Amino acid sequence: MSGIALALLVGAGGSAAMAFVPARLAAWLGAGLAASLCAFYAAHLGAVSTGAVPAAAFWGVPALDIAGGLRLDGLALLFALLITGIGALVFLYAGSYMAGDARLRRLLVMLGLFMTAMLGAVTADDAILLFIFWELTSLASFFLVGTNHQSPAARKAALQALLVTGGGGLALLAGLVLVAIAAGTTSISGMIAAAPAVLAHPAAEPAMLLVIAGAFAKSAQVPFHFWLPNAMAAPTPVSAYLHSATMVKLGVYLLARFNPLYQGVALWHELLMWAGLATAATGALLALRETDLKRVLAHTTVTGLGTLVMLIGIAPELSATAAVTFLLVHAFYKAALFLVVGIVDHETGSRDGAALGGLGRAMPLTAVAAGLAAFSMAGLPPFVGFVAKELLYEAKLGAGPASDVLIVLGFLINASMVAVAGVLSLRLFLGASRPTPETPHDPHWAMIAGPVLLALLGLAAGSMPALVADLVVEPAVRAILGRPVAVTLKLWHGFNLVLALSAATVLLGVVLFLAWERIVPGLRRAEAIDRFGPARFYERLLAGTISLAERCTGLVQHGHLHGYIATLFAATAIALLGTLAVRGGFDAPAFAFGALDPRALALVAIVVGVLATVLARSVLVAVMAMGLVGFAVSLLFLLFGAPDVAFTQFAVETLLVVILAAALVILPIATRDDRAPRRKLADAAVAILAGAAVTAVLLAVLATPFDPRLGAWFGANSYPAAHGRNVVNVILVDFRALDTLGEIMVLAIAAFAVVALLRRARTGDAR
Amino acid sequence: MELPFALAIGVLVAGAVYMLLARDLPRMLVGFVLLGTAANLLILLAGRVGGMTPPLVAAGMAAPGADAANPLPQALILTAIVIGFGLAAFALMLIVKARAVLGTVRPDEMAAAEPRAGAVSSPPTPPRALPPPRREAA
Numbered sequence: 001m002s003g004i005a006l007a008l009l010v011g012a013g014g015s016a017a018m019a020f021v022p023a024r025l026a027a028w029l030g031a032g033l034a035a036s037l038c039a040f041y042a043a044h045l046g047a048v049s050t051g052a053v054p055a056a057a058f059w060g061v062p063a064l065d066i067a068g069g070l071r072l073d074g075l076a077l078l079f080a081l082l083i084t085g086i087g088a089l090v091f092l093y094a095g096s097y098m099a100g101d102a103r104l105r106r107l108l109v110m111l112g113l114f115m116t117a118m119l120g121a122v123t124a125d126d127a128i129l130l131f132i133f134w135e136l137t138s139l140a141s142f143f144l145v146g147t148n149h150q151s152p153a154a155r156k157a158a159l160q161a162l163l164v165t166g167g168g169g170l171a172l173l174a175g176l177v178l179v180a181i182a183a184g185t186t187s188i189s190g191m192i193a194a195a196p197a198v199l200a201h202p203a204a205e206p207a208m209l210l211v212i213a214g215a216f217a218k219s220a221q222v223p224f225h226f227w228l229p230n231a232m233a234a235p236t237p238v239s240a241y242l243h244s245a246t247m248v249k250l251g252v253y254l255l256a257r258f259n260p261l262y263q264g265v266a267l268w269h270e271l272l273m274w275a276g277l278a279t280a281a282t283g284a285l286l287a288l289r290e291t292d293l294k295r296v297l298a299h300t301t302v303t304g305l306g307t308l309v310m311l312i313g314i315a316p317e318l319s320a321t322a323a324v325t326f327l328l329v330h331a332f333y334k335a336a337l338f339l340v341v342g343i344v345d346h347e348t349g350s351r352d353g354a355a356l357g358g359l360g361r362a363m364p365l366t367a368v369a370a371g372l373a374a375f376s377m378a379g380l381p382p383f384v385g386f387v388a389k390e391l392l393y394e395a396k397l398g399a400g401p402a403s404d405v406l407i408v409l410g411f412l413i414n415a416s417m418v419a420v421a422g423v424l425s426l427r428l429f430l431g432a433s434r435p436t437p438e439t440p441h442d443p444h445w446a447m448i449a450g451p452v453l454l455a456l457l458g459l460a461a462g463s464m465p466a467l468v469a470d471l472v473v474e475p476a477v478r479a480i481l482g483r484p485v486a487v488t489l490k491l492w493h494g495f496n497l498v499l500a501l502s503a504a505t506v507l508l509g510v511v512l513f514l515a516w517e518r519i520v521p522g523l524r525r526a527e528a529i530d531r532f533g534p535a536r537f538y539e540r541l542l543a544g545t546i547s548l549a550e551r552c553t554g555l556v557q558h559g560h561l562h563g564y565i566a567t568l569f570a571a572t573a574i575a576l577l578g579t580l581a582v583r584g585g586f587d588a589p590a591f592a593f594g595a596l597d598p599r600a601l602a603l604v605a606i607v608v609g610v611l612a613t614v615l616a617r618s619v620l621v622a623v624m625a626m627g628l629v630g631f632a633v634s635l636l637f638l639l640f641g642a643p644d645v646a647f648t649q650f651a652v653e654t655l656l657v658v659i660l661a662a663a664l665v666i667l668p669i670a671t672r673d674d675r676a677p678r679r680k681l682a683d684a685a686v687a688i689l690a691g692a693a694v695t696a697v698l699l700a701v702l703a704t705p706f707d708p709r710l711g712a713w714f715g716a717n718s719y720p721a722a723h724g725r726n727v728v729n730v731i732l733v734d735f736r737a738l739d740t741l742g743e744i745m746v747l748a749i750a751a752f753a754v755v756a757l758l759r760r761a762r763t764g765d766a767r
Numbered sequence: 768m769e770l771p772f773a774l775a776i777g778v779l780v781a782g783a784v785y786m787l788l789a790r791d792l793p794r795m796l797v798g799f800v801l802l803g804t805a806a807n808l809l810i811l812l813a814g815r816v817g818g819m820t821p822p823l824v825a826a827g828m829a830a831p832g833a834d835a836a837n838p839l840p841q842a843l844i845l846t847a848i849v850i851g852f853g854l855a856a857f858a859l860m861l862i863v864k865a866r867a868v869l870g871t872v873r874p875d876e877m878a879a880a881e882p883r884a885g886a887v888s889s890p891p892t893p894p895r896a897l898p899p900p901r902r903e904a905a
Contacts, residue, residue, distance in 0.1 A: 561874040562788050569784050597768065603775040610782035613801065619793045622786070626797050629779070633804055637844075640811065641821045641836030645844050649807075652852045656800065660793075663859050667793055667866055675790060683788040684781075691781030694805070698773040698812060706815050711822075711837040718831075718838075719824045727822040727831060727838035732845060743846050750853035757860040 002056030004070050007037055008120050015112025023105040027095020030108050031088045034115060038084035041077060048077050049471050051484075059129060067187040071125035074475020078324065079122040079246075079253055081472075082331050086245045087115045089450035093339055094237035096446040097346060107147055107235065114140035118246055122253055127176040127186045130254075134172065134218070137247050138165040144238040145231045157233040160538065164227040168217020172254070175210030178203045179261075192260045192482060199265065208262055211254065212271060219251025219305045222279045226535035229286070229298040236342030239294060244301045245335040249327065252308045256323070259312055260482030269313050273402065276310025279303070281409055284416040288512075289523040291354040293341045293424065297334065300377075300420055303413060304330045307392070310406075312480070314399045321487050322391035324476045328468070329376060329388040329458065336373035336454035337424055340366055343447055344428065349437030353423055354517070358433030362440040365448050367429035372455030374425035376462070378418040378509065379502065384461035384468070386502070387489055389414065393498045411505060418509020423516055465489035562683075570686045573693035580696055599639045605632035617672060620664055627657040644728050772812050779805040792862045792872040799858065803851035807844045814840030 014033040018026040044054060053073045060068025072080070091111065098104040114137060121133035139162070146158030180186045182201035183194040191198060198204060215221075220228035231243050242248070255272060262268040283302030290296045308330070311323035343366050344359065345351040360367040372383070379389030392414075396406040442448060461468050466489065474487040493499060512519065530536075609629035616622035630653030637646035675683065714735065715727050724730035732740050783805055786798025814837040822831045822838035831838075862872055869877050 562790060565784075565787050569787075596771070600768070600771055603771050606775050607778050610778050610801070613797060614782050614785050619791075619797070622794060622797050626800055629801060629804060633808060636808070637811070639819060640816045641819050642811070642841045642844070643821050645811075645841050645848070648845055648848050652848050656852060656855060659856060660796075660859065663863055664793070666863060667872060673789055673791075673794065683785055686788065687781040687783075687785035690784045691777035691779075694780045694809065695773045695777030698776060698809060699770070701813050702769050702773070702815075708837070711814070711839045712830075714838050715822060715824075715835070716830045719829055725824040725826075727824065727835075728841045728845065731838060731842035736842065739846065743850055746850055747853045750857045753857055754860045757864050 002054070002070075003040065004054055004072050004123055005056040005058045007040055008058070008070075008116055008123075011037060011112065011116030011119055015109055015116060018112055019105065019109045023108065024095060024099070026105050026108045027091055030091035030112050031095070033112065034084045034088035034091055037115075037119070038081060038088055041072075041080040041084060044072060044077055045081075045471050048072065048074055049475050051475075051478075055125065058124075058126075060126075065186065066128045067126050067185055067190065068129060069125045069187060070123045070129075071189060072123055073479040074472075074477070075253070075256055075479035076122045078328070078472055078476045079249070080119055082249075082328075083115055083118045083122070083246050086241060086331065086335050086450075086454070087111070089335075089339075089453060090237045090241040092446045093240075093342070093450045094235070096444045097237055097342060098235060103147055107144065107238070110140050110143050111238070111241065114144065114242065114247070118250070121250060125188050127180055127188055127191070130188065131169070131173050131176055134214075134250065134254075135166070135169050137242075137250060138162060138169060138218075141165065141231070141242050141247055144242060145234040147235055147238065148233065151233070154233040157227075157230040161227050161231045163542070164224055164538070165218050168214040168224065168251075170214075171210045171217070172214025175207045175212075175214060178207035178210065182207070188257065192258075195261050198261060205267065208265065208268060209271075211258060212268075215251035215254040216275065216309075217251070218254070219248050219309065220279070220302050221251070221275050221306060221309055222282050223534040223537075225279055225282055225302045226533060226538065228302055229290075229295050232292075232294045232298050236294070236338060236345065239298070240335050240338030240342065243298065244338050245331045248301065248305055249308070249331070252305060252312070252323075252327070255309060255312045256476075256480045259320075259480050263315070263481070269315050272313025273310050273399070273406075274313075276306045276308070276313055277406060277409055279306025280310060280413050282306070284413040285523070287420055288416055288516075288519050289526075291352050291520055293344070293351045293353045293356075293428075294338070296353060296420060296423070297338055297341060300417060301334055303417065304334060307413075311392070311395060314395055314406075316395070316398050317477075317481060317485050318391070318398055319395035320477045320480045320485075321473060321489075322388065322395040323480070324473045325384070325391055325468075325489065326388040328461065328472065329385050332454045332458040332461070333373040333376040333385060336369060336451040336458070337377065339447070339451040339454070340370040340373065340424070343443050343451070344440075346447070347438065347443055348440045353428070354520070356428055356434060356436065358429070358431045359436075359440050360429035361433060363429075363442045365442045365452065367425075369448065369451035369455045370429060371425045372459055373451065374421040376455070376458040377424075378421040378506065379414065380506065382459070382462045382491055384458050384465070387462060387465055387491055389502060389505070390493055390498050391489075393501050397497070407501070411501065411508070414505045415508035415512055418506055419512035419516060422509065422513035426513070427516070462491060465491055566683070566686050569690040573686075573689040576693040576697055577689075580700060599636070602632050602636040602639060605635070619667070620661065623657060623660045623664070627653055630656070642728075644726070768816065769812070772808075772816065776805055776808050776812065779808065790873055790875060792865065792874065796855065796858055796862060800851070800855050803847070803855075807847055807851075810840045810844055810847070 011033065014029065018029050021029060047054070053071060055072070056070045058068050058070045060066060091108065094104070094108060094111065098107065117133045117136035117140060121130055121137060124130040124133055142158050142162040145161050146154055148154040149158075176186075178201075179191055179198055182198045182204065183191040184197070185191065185194070198207075201207070217224045228243055228248060232239050234243070280303045283299045283304075283306055287296050287299035287303065290299060304326075308323055308327055311319045311326065313319075341351055343363070344356065347363065347366075348356065348359065350356060376383035376385035379385045392410065393407070396410050397403055399406050469487045469489040473489065474485070477487055478484050606629055609625050609632055612625035612628065613622050616625055630649060634646045634649040634653060637643075637649055673680075714731055717735075718724055718727040718730040722730045722734040724734065779801060783798045783801035786794050786801060789795055789798070817836065818834045820832060820835045822835045822841070824831055865877065866872050871877060
């Protein structure tokens with residue numbers, strides 16, 4: 001088995017193993033697992049950067065035309081490295097952050113499974129495989145967001161995340177299936193190779209929109225952006241890992257993955273560009289309304305995701321380079337900042353940005369990590385964030401007619417990011433210290449290692465842009481564009497328009513930062529934002545669905561026995577009559593009064609008995625009339641050559657009437673049929689419908705030719721094979737002897753049950 | 768003969784369903800028995816009916832005569848009659864038991880399994896409908 005397939009099995013196995021070791025050990029096991037997987041993927045860097053694409057067979061289902069298979073190109077490798085690298089730090093962090101918490105081990109196992117599913121999703125070269133792993137990440141997210149399951153808010157957030165991303169997943173599945181039908185293969189590289197056929201398919205556009213919908217839901221694009229801040233109900237390691245660095249980027253990954261297929265389609269570019277821009281702007285605006293630092297970060301993550309989607313939408317090559325670079329940068333600083341906020345929350349007992357400040361003296365190491373990450377976020381040199389921001393402006397400048405809007409909005413968005421970065425570093429750690437619920441101090445090294453390492457990586461990547469460009473960015477860009485391109489990353493571009501924009505951004509950002517305390521309450525008062533959000537729409541939809549389901553259930557499961565019976569018979573009758581009507585009529589058998597033989601009198605007796613039963617005032621009379629029907633039927637059997645049946649019917653009917661009459665001694669015999677006349681009419685209508693259906697079906701059956709083979713066979717073999725002259729008896733005790741034995745058993749069991757019921761009833765034991 | 772036969776079965780089914788739709792269990796049991804009878808007749812008629820000769824192999828013959836009735840439906844009906852009887856007896860005992868425990872034979876008044884909102888939480892005390900035991904069962 002090839003290495004990249006084995007890596008998934010190792011990930012799954014390792015996650016399962018974590019369930020069987022103590023929680024402290026499990027954190028180390030998880031960190032080790034993620035780190036070794038990271039090393040494994042890193043070993044592919046050299047080969048992949050020179051153009052090699054390792055592939056492996058994995059879970060193909062030929063019978064269903066599912067190709068299966070894994071593929072590790074530059075894009076997949078970049079994601080795999082982020083997933084495992086940040087994963088290792090998060091495992092380490094979580095073990096310390098939730099030390100002593102009973103839910104730690106479960107959380108770690110879920111994190112491990114999530115990591116494996118993510119690796120599967122990004123390395124899958126098969127649409128169905130990708131979808132399965134995609135949904136697994138949604139499921140893992142549900143459990144991880146709901147870690148604190150005693151809290152109703154956490155449960156609600158978990159359900160919301162699941163419903164939004166799961167609903168997107170359904171759209172994605174539909175889209176992928178449509179594309180697979182058009183391409184004739186489920187292999188993603190096959191789909192891209194068959195791009196002309198896919199785009200020429202009549203359903204090409206709906207398929208593309210469905211894929212985009214799936215990606216947007218997962219990556220929290222407008223209008224699905226509301227679930228991500230709510231998902232912050234999860235413990236911080238989960239937020240850092242799933243809801244900033246990895247899972248929410250899966251939608252971006254999907255768009256990048258399918259970009260070679262759809263590049264050139266105008267709608268693809270327009271939709272991604274504008275939706276991405278709208279998302280980025282929404283996130284930036286909402287980030288300035290919050291003081292809960294985790295929610296601030298969540299909104300900036302929405303901004304980051306929007307920026308990535310927008311960059312994929314901008315057509316020229318440079319934007320792909322910008323997207324990959326920004327992806328890398330964002331993963332570094334956002335994960336680091338989340339972990340820092342988690343540390344602050346953990347050590348001070350608060351994460352309210354308005355109430356905290358001056359923590360730098362008490363927690364210097366944390367302050368350094370936060371500062372490094374925040375500078376990268378603000379896009380200051382020499383951090384890699386600066387490189388990314390320069391590229392971002394360059395890409396926007398080259399975006400053609402839309403570039404003016406992109407630049408202006410982008411300028412404002414970036415400035416607000418600078419302000420948020422300032423809040424998260426300068427405001428939080430410098431200045432006068434304020435009282436906190438707990439005395440702050442630097443955390444255990446396992447918790448600080450992650451943010452420090454990530455922040456340093458941001459600095460290192462900024463100082464060695466060429467290496468990053470060759471090893472990581474260029475292969476990923478090649479995968480996004482589907483063709484080789486030259487990628488150069490530079491820290492210093494010289495004095496030009498872009499640099500001026502950068503400087504102006506920082507300037508405006510500083511102004512916003514200084515006014516932060518006044519901006520937040522001001523924006524908070526703008527309640528219209530809450531009233532008309534898609535979050536409201538989601539609430540209404542959910543409540544409406546539940547009340548609709550309740551109403552439907554109430555309608556169908558009303559708890560009235562006669563209603564069920566009436567529905568049963570009416571539906572069956574209508575189905576039977578409807579089928580007969582649709583399938584065509586039949587010839588009613590010829591009938592003449594002259595041909596009627598005297599046996600028809602038995603039929604008349606049956607009809608009279610039925611009428612007497614139905615019209616009987618008391619139950620006792622109904623039972624007697626029922627007996628009349630039974631005896632008439634018995635007579636009918638006798639007249640049609642079935643004496644055995646006739647005798648049995650006679651005996652049983654007698655017994656039944658006697659037993660029923662006896663039971664009526666203790667049952668209320670005088671009860672009248674007290675249905676209201678209208679009810680009686682309705683019941684009679686259902687009854688007549690059922691009777692008509694049976695008669696019609698019988699006549700249809702009788703109109704078909706009769707196949708006498710079975711009866712003839714039994715007749716011919718009765719004496720020679722079984723030495724019996726009464727064919728009916730021979731069938732019962734010989735040919736179908738086992739059936740008869742079963743019948744005897746049923747009767748015996750019924751007899752036992754009757755005796756048991758009677759005995760308990762007689763001794764007065766009510767229960 | 769087939770048309771009046773089929774019509775009579777239809778009437779039987781209609782009567783059975785009408786009784787099944789009654790709101791008390793003894794009437795529903797009557798409808799249940801009638802429905803079983805209707806099913807038996809349906810089997811007989813679907814196997815075709817003709818003369819009065821039963822399917823017997825006369826001495827010296829290897830098979831019943833050509834005009835003999837179809838033996839297969841008869842065998843099926845025999846089984847069905849007996850099973851139907853067992854089922855009816857069992858159902859009757861359930862009704863007796865329900866009357867003893869819940870004090871009613873009307874399904875709409877039986878609220879023990881799914882108490883309705885506003886209904887009393889405990890089932891009504893059973894009336895002393897049964898005669899006191901003459902001798903204690905072992």
